[in-house]
Amino acid sequence: MKKRLLSLALCGALLCGALAGCGGNETTSASQEPSSSQAAEESKILTTAVGAELNTLYPLNMDVQNNIGTKLCYEGLVNYEIGDIVPCLAESWEFSDDGTALTFHLKEGVTFHDGTPFNAEAVKTDFEFAHPNPNFSNISAVAKLESIEVVDEYTVTFHYPNAYFAYLMDFCYPETMVLVSPAVLEEGNYQSMNGVVGTGPYVYEEIVDGDYVRFVRNENYWGEQPYYDEVIVKYIPDASARLQALQSGEIDLIYGSALLTWDDYQQATSLPNIAGAVAESDSKTRNLVLNASGVLSDLKVREAVAYAIDKETLSEGLTYGEETPADHLFPDGIPYTDVELNVIRTYDPEKANALLDEAGWVINESTGIREKDGQALSLKYTYDSGDALNKSLATAVKSQLAAVGINVETEGQEMMTWWQEGVAGNYDLIMWNTEQPYTSPHNYFIPMLSRSPHVPSLPAVEGSDEFLALIEEFQTTDDSARVQEIFDQLLNFDNDNVLDLPLLFVKDMIVYNTDKIAGYDFSSTPMFFDVRLIQPAE
Incomplete structure (x- = not known):
């Protein structure tokens, strides 16, 4: 199932209008961006493709093909890695003795893409906004919230009516349990937001309807700066056209089992200058x-x-x-x-x-x-x-x-x-x-x-x-x-x-142009593409 949330039926409105207002200049004209190979001479640009337009980058509305944008823009409090829950925007956490209170100690010095500070108040605002949202009804860490307490600027406690073994696991969703700038939220509006503004390594820059979405490196990112200056995600709905674009150098990679059949994978890896890799772990x-x-x-x-x-x-x-x-x-x-x-x-x-x-x-x-x-x-x-x-x-x-x-x-x-x-x-x-x-x-x-x-x-x-x-x-x-x-x-x-x-x-896979990419290190959640796991060709 594509069930990051089993509530997508409530998400009827798309986000084209919000996308237009949250980054660079939007245009609906034909794409004028240079080819991947031409652009690479001026700056380090990675270009990939999806089969469905990325016109819904609001976390709750993402489908599986939009997952490629998830880890570009957004981050959560914790991540899942090889069976363990590890820090992200939260540096540490602990439960109360009775298991009904979960306290996060937040990373300091982080800002959202719009300059809004990331702190306990921002976390409280985000999850209080999410709590009445029916889209979260199946995520107990949000649905069962009794209250959120700001202990100090970088400490926040979630209070629950009872203990539950999976509260912390629920915070691992990288496409829904992510933090957005409180400035983009509109009370009671669960189907769109006023911008694509997270804390991630890339900032949404522009969309050209029917063509591509451009992300640029977040120069104020709190973590290690990513290798690529820009990431361009092109909309190419036809599978054979995607393979042709890969072969011609128009795009640098195609990622994931949602976009590639195994016949596609075999065909692509038989082409000159194209290589591929398959994740060791099963996705689902x-x-x-x-x-x-x-x-x-x-x-x-x-x-x-x-x-x-x-x-x-x-x-x-x-x-x-x-x-x-x-x-x-x-x-x-x-x-x-x-x-x-x-x-x-x-x-x-x-x-x-x-x-x-x-x-x-x-x-x-x-x-x-x-x-x-x-x-x-x-x-x-x-x-x-x-x-x-x-x-x-x-x-x-x-x-x-x-x-x-x-x-x-x-x-x-x-x-x-x-x-x-x-x-x-x-x-x-x-x-x-x-x-x-x-x-x-x-x-x-x-x-x-x-x-x-x-x-x-x-x-x-x-x-x-x-x-x-x-x-x-x-x-x-x-x-x-x-x-x-x-x-x-x-x-x-x-x-x-x-x-x-x-x-x-299910196994996820990647095919890529060896002129630009030397390899890819799959994460323990391989259905989610992470640009930071690419090994650039030297």
Whole structure:
């Protein structure tokens, strides 16, 4: 899922107007900027591309392709690195003995891009603004706030009604739990802001509609100055055009699994002067949610779907084996998810056929599709069309399910439509990926209480009330043993009832022009591009 927040349906307004007012001169004319190679002779400029316009740089409204702008402009109190939470704008922190108060000690001498001081008052203003925002309803560190106390200029305490094991983890979101200048906030306006103003290493400079966004180095940055003077993010919606732009030198790199299929990656790295790299760690899981409230109400049919899908073939055929078959909902290394499952389902079309027979779905010899009581076994499969691999993956799953007599109608949807339709239950199968390590598993399950495709599905599943009660309970404890017990039960209930069907563990990748770039060091959150991790070519 693209679910940095499961509330994107509330974010209807785009930010073009705000972008125009917060940096350099905006123009809607054709781009006049020099090519990457020409500009590099005058200053160090990095140029990359996205498939969706960066016209929504307000943190709450970013989609996965906008993640490339996240770490340019914004920073949070803490970061997630290789399983640990490390300082960023907060130098240290501690919890009260009862776990209900979290105190941050802030870095001194930091200013926002507009000159506003970063201090405890700014933190208080930002998170008090966020607290009533329904977009934060699934992030407990904000949603459950009782009060924020300014202890002194650089010390701030967040007060909560109860202890919770994941409060600090919630502050690791690099695209939503970031600090913006209080000057850009407008009370009650949760869909736009009066500028793109953070504390990050780059400052938003200009947008040329339909062409590019330019960021310039923050000369007052508190940390180490980045190598590149400017970063230009070009809008190139067509995948083949992006590869051509890379080959010609118009852009220097393409980053991430949302923009590149593995065929794209293979094609790019076969070109002269183009190299690539793949992250070692998995980013998330390509996952299907099955709607138990409709055609898939019979557990035997949901199980048949699981047995009919050959994940090894998906891995080899679509990703050249780079993305490995997912045998659990979350990749290895995620806290509380190393759970022994009651049921392990591997590819077994004979088992799938037998289950469908038992469920009363009989093959129509003339169509090859199973029928029951005059109804064909046909499933609606929806996916976000903005993710590069989703269409090919849907086509492959359609073919595999057809082999056991299940018809699948696939439908790629624009992200907002996909999210809204999923939450409304207008699907039988929906591609709904898990999230990053610091948000899993807690922030995958919490939306099941309010806004996720699971919400319309769960009432049809026996035992779902107890399942939902466990989700409520884990938000009220920091007892790690009890938390583990709860996730043992949640993950097994989910798997037993085939609420989710994990397919592949996602790997992110980069392709780049070797004339400009020597390599890239992936972070432990590889879905987020960080310009500071580029190794420039000498």
